[in-house]
Each structure stands twice: as structure tokens, then as C-alpha cells.
Amino acid sequence: MLDLDSTPINANHWDIFCVVVDNYGDIGVTWRLAKQLAAEYAITVNLWVDDLNSFSHILPKLDPCRTYQTFYDVNIIHWNESSTEKYVSGSCLIEAFACEIPSSIIQKLTKLKQDSPAKLPIWLNLEYLSAEDWVEGCHGLPSCQTSGLQKYFYLPGFTDKTGGLICEQNLFSLRDSWQSDKANKLALFAELGLSGIEAEHRVISVFSYETPSLLALIQSWQTQNDPIHVLIPKGRSLNSLTSILPCSVNEVVAGQQITLGNVTLHILPMTDQQGYDRLLWSCDFNIVRGEDSFLRAQWAAKPFIWHIYPQEDDYHLIKLEAFMQIYCDNLAPDLAKPWCELNLSFNQGDQIDTVNHWQKLEFNHLPLLQHAKKWPMTALNSADLASRLVQFMKSR
Structure with missing residues (x-):
């Protein structure tokens, strides 16, 4: 069980935010990615999900009523107004499929940029998979936000000039x-x-x-x-x-x-x-x-x-x-x-x-x-x- 009030958070942890769309698609991708990062790279991953009821259909042991829980070494957090108040930045912040992180987190990051810019996480927008030609040209491009923060476009794809495809090593x-x-x-x-x-x-x-x-x-x-x-x-x-x-x-x-x-x-x-x-x-x-x-x-x-x-x-x-x-x-x-x-x-x-x-x-x-x-x-x-x-x- 993860308790953000008492558990020290690894400064190198990654945060992945996901809004559940069409029941299982978006959460299916982010859940696989989070598990692989934890299993193969020993990365501490916090997976923030807005709809735990839908998530529980593909993770039956998940309790939709609990805000913090851990499975497969991934910290699963019910994304709501209360839980995001306890957000602590790590080394990477991933918005899955342009889900838009809360303004309260952007405010924290903006302040962090002013006080300790070296501690800012790399902010990525993980996009949907596409085989279209334009993906190669847009993958990895930075995007300056109105807050002054910088976000990168991360685009999965089928060529070596894209972000690749989710596939566990074994x-x-x-x-x-x-x-x-x-x-x-x-x-x-x-x-x-x-x-x-x-x-x-x-x-x-x-x-x-x-x-x-x-x-x-x-x-x-x-x-x-x-x-x-x-x-x-x-x-x-x-x-x-x-x-x-x-x-x-x-x-x-x-x-x-x-x-x-x-x-x-x-x-x-x-x-x-x-x-x-x-x-x-x-x-x-x-x-x-x-x-x-x-x-x-x-x-x-x-x-x-x-x-x-x-x-x-x-x-x-x-x-x-x-x-x-x-x-x-x-x-x-x-x-x-x-x-x-x-x-x-x-x-x-x-x-x-x-x-x-x-x-x-x-x-x-x-x-x-x-x-x-x-x-x-x-x-x-x-x-x-x-x-x-x-x-x-x-x-x-």
C-alpha cells in the first residue's frame, strides 16, 4: 500500500497520468508501460488514473475505493483533486494521450522552475500510435507552454525515428x-x-x-x-x-x-x-x-x-x-x-x-x-x- 503522507518518494520516480477513455484502451497502454518500466528498468512509477472502476476490469485485484495501492511494483493512485495536492515531482512526468495534468501541478512545476530548475521533471505528452509519415518529423519535438514550462511530444511508431512500440523483452x-x-x-x-x-x-x-x-x-x-x-x-x-x-x-x-x-x-x-x-x-x-x-x-x-x-x-x-x-x-x-x-x-x-x-x-x-x-x-x-x-x- 502506498501512502504519500508517510512514504518517502524516490526523486527519480516517474509519474504517468491517464484518463480512462473507451473503458480499456488508454489505461491498457499506460498500465503495460508502467509495469514494463518497473519490471525491466527498476523505475519507481506512479500511475495516476481517474477511473479505477474501469481499470479494475483488466486488473481484478484493484480496489476502486482505495486512493493508493501497489501492484507489480507500480504505485496506482486514484487521480482526483485531493490526491493531486500531494504530487511531488520526480524525474519524468508523462501525460498519456493529451489528458492534461491539473493546473495545481502546473503551478507546482512553475514554482519549482523558479526555485530549483534543475529538479524539474522531463514533461512528455505520450501520443497515440500511428503509422503516418508525419510522426517521424514530430517525435521528440519540444513545445513551450504558456506557463513557460517545456513539454516534449513522444510519438510511438513503427520506424527507428519514432518512439517505438510497447513490447516486453520476453x-x-x-x-x-x-x-x-x-x-x-x-x-x-x-x-x-x-x-x-x-x-x-x-x-x-x-x-x-x-x-x-x-x-x-x-x-x-x-x-x-x-x-x-x-x-x-x-x-x-x-x-x-x-x-x-x-x-x-x-x-x-x-x-x-x-x-x-x-x-x-x-x-x-x-x-x-x-x-x-x-x-x-x-x-x-x-x-x-x-x-x-x-x-x-x-x-x-x-x-x-x-x-x-x-x-x-x-x-x-x-x-x-x-x-x-x-x-x-x-x-x-x-x-x-x-x-x-x-x-x-x-x-x-x-x-x-x-x-x-x-x-x-x-x-x-x-x-x-x-x-x-x-x-x-x-x-x-x-x-x-x-x-x-x-x-x-x-x-x-
């Missing part, structure tokens, strides 16, 4: 060991209360936003010759399937199985991040959304669809196109084309095209899987985000 070896034995996935499915799944059955995980494309895919899978199991949590994905569910979404419960022709829907219980990684490793295909699950699907070395968060003027499709371009750089054109078209049509909600492009990919499943296995090392580009972040701090 992740790929853990994944390979897991995937080398089919008994692991069957044991996981049993642990999650999923029955009727055989080792040779096709298994697809779904964690998407609402889209008619999902309904179209599931309806097309119903007529397949071989069994298909769709693993789907209670949430936004199910809102797309109301017309084929036997009950309302509110009545659906974890562990429930719904049979639709040759498709079985399995309603997943919530799991922690390690459990979600293993779920992605255990499926043949993953449909994911946001940023955290999007990146973890890539690390799973399995084919996937990325359902990107919709933005005004369809700007999200530009971000999707930028990623698809680099992902398909070494992919055969006859495979890259339907994969890109599948992702685009799924994001546009085009039911007919989504099904058509999925069916085209079925004939190229093995080459797509081979590409998915090679991609993680290409994407990681020799250094992960945490190691680049530590190096960035040293350079400043």
Missing part, C-alpha cells in the same frame, strides 16, 4: 512457447469456461466497436462446413448482433454459448492483460479495436482485422491506410489486396464487400499466417517503446 519467447503446444490453448479455453472447442476447430476472437460488418461475417460463417467458434466479450461487439441473439445484450452472461448453424458464440468473462495476450495467441484470427488490443494482436503473430476508432471526416481511414501500407510492404500483392480491402470494408460497415474479401482470404490463409509470424520483428525495429523512452530521458 514477450515473443513466451508466445512461442505457448503456441508450440496446442494443449495450452485448450487449457485456457477450459479455464474460461468455454466448452466444445477441439484442437482442429477454427477459433476467432472479437473485440470490436459496433458494425454491421461483424453481423455479416458471422452469418456467412454459419454456412461453413467446419465448426467456427467466435469468442466475444459482453460489450460493444454484441450490439451489432442483436438480430441473431436469443436474448437482449443485457441478458447475455459470461460463459453462455449461442449456437448459430456451424458458428458457436462464446461469451467471454473479463480477463487481465496476460490472459488477453494468451487468448490472442490461442485464436486463429483476431478482430481487435483501439490501440492496445491492436498492437497485441500483431504481437500474437496471427492474422487480424483492425477496427479503428471512428473519427470526424473519416480521418481514421487515413490512419488505417497508413498502417496497411507498411504492414503489406513485404506481402504478396495477391494477398495484400484482399487483406487491405477486408479491413477497409469492415471499418466502413460494408457487409457484402466484407464477406467477399473474407472469402478471398480463406484461400490464402497459410501465406497470411506466415506473414503474421514475421511481422512482429519487422515492426519492433530493434527497440521497444520503453527502452527508447528510457534512452530519450537519458539524452535530456
Whole structure:
């Protein structure tokens, strides 16, 4: 248990501030980063989070009613007006995804600049992951604030001129060991209360936003010759399937199985991040959304669809196109084309095209899987985000 009133705080500690958006996306990224910094670099990390209820869904042991608590050597602080009054600056302050730290902290930093400028933390704005070209030019740039303080833009990305990608040092070896034995996935499915799944059955995980494309895919899978199991949590994905569910979404419960022709829907219980990684490793295909699950699907070395968060003027499709371009750089054109078209049509909600492009990919499943296995090392580009972040701090 962390008590800011009595526990001396390491002057070299890092503070990460996170506003929980869309339930699990932003907190998923910052929680992984905080754990990695603590585990691999022995950095004392204070993770300030405004919504502990949502956070507890991916960290079940977290008590939403407690202001200070520690897990995996990370100090988790409920970010509210009372707790921020006790903020003490360390060596690094990270605003995750432009969440804007409180004015009371900015006032403390402004005073610190006047009294002891050498003790000012390096202030970073950790941005969302993007594959767009402009990321290289903006990563690491300073931005002078109206307070006179300086903040740096830290931009994750897929090239060596960006901030890199979150990836724990032992992740790929853990994944390979897991995937080398089919008994692991069957044991996981049993642990999650999923029955009727055989080792040779096709298994697809779904964690998407609402889209008619999902309904179209599931309806097309119903007529397949071989069994298909769709693993789907209670949430936004199910809102797309109301017309084929036997009950309302509110009545659906974890562990429930719904049979639709040759498709079985399995309603997943919530799991922690390690459990979600293993779920992605255990499926043949993953449909994911946001940023955290999007990146973890890539690390799973399995084919996937990325359902990107919709933005005004369809700007999200530009971000999707930028990623698809680099992902398909070494992919055969006859495979890259339907994969890109599948992702685009799924994001546009085009039911007919989504099904058509999925069916085209079925004939190229093995080459797509081979590409998915090679991609993680290409994407990681020799250094992960945490190691680049530590190096960035040293350079400043």
C-alpha cells in the first residue's frame, strides 16, 4: 500500500497520468508501460488514473475505493483533486494521450522552475500510435507552454525515428512457447469456461466497436462446413448482433454459448492483460479495436482485422491506410489486396464487400499466417517503446 503522507518518494520516480477513455484502451497502454518500466528498468512509477472502476476490469485485484495501492511494483493512485495536492515531482512526468495534468501541478512545476530548475521533471505528452509519415518529423519535438514550462511530444511508431512500440523483452519467447503446444490453448479455453472447442476447430476472437460488418461475417460463417467458434466479450461487439441473439445484450452472461448453424458464440468473462495476450495467441484470427488490443494482436503473430476508432471526416481511414501500407510492404500483392480491402470494408460497415474479401482470404490463409509470424520483428525495429523512452530521458 502506498501512502504519500508517510512514504518517502524516490526523486527519480516517474509519474504517468491517464484518463480512462473507451473503458480499456488508454489505461491498457499506460498500465503495460508502467509495469514494463518497473519490471525491466527498476523505475519507481506512479500511475495516476481517474477511473479505477474501469481499470479494475483488466486488473481484478484493484480496489476502486482505495486512493493508493501497489501492484507489480507500480504505485496506482486514484487521480482526483485531493490526491493531486500531494504530487511531488520526480524525474519524468508523462501525460498519456493529451489528458492534461491539473493546473495545481502546473503551478507546482512553475514554482519549482523558479526555485530549483534543475529538479524539474522531463514533461512528455505520450501520443497515440500511428503509422503516418508525419510522426517521424514530430517525435521528440519540444513545445513551450504558456506557463513557460517545456513539454516534449513522444510519438510511438513503427520506424527507428519514432518512439517505438510497447513490447516486453520476453514477450515473443513466451508466445512461442505457448503456441508450440496446442494443449495450452485448450487449457485456457477450459479455464474460461468455454466448452466444445477441439484442437482442429477454427477459433476467432472479437473485440470490436459496433458494425454491421461483424453481423455479416458471422452469418456467412454459419454456412461453413467446419465448426467456427467466435469468442466475444459482453460489450460493444454484441450490439451489432442483436438480430441473431436469443436474448437482449443485457441478458447475455459470461460463459453462455449461442449456437448459430456451424458458428458457436462464446461469451467471454473479463480477463487481465496476460490472459488477453494468451487468448490472442490461442485464436486463429483476431478482430481487435483501439490501440492496445491492436498492437497485441500483431504481437500474437496471427492474422487480424483492425477496427479503428471512428473519427470526424473519416480521418481514421487515413490512419488505417497508413498502417496497411507498411504492414503489406513485404506481402504478396495477391494477398495484400484482399487483406487491405477486408479491413477497409469492415471499418466502413460494408457487409457484402466484407464477406467477399473474407472469402478471398480463406484461400490464402497459410501465406497470411506466415506473414503474421514475421511481422512482429519487422515492426519492433530493434527497440521497444520503453527502452527508447528510457534512452530519450537519458539524452535530456
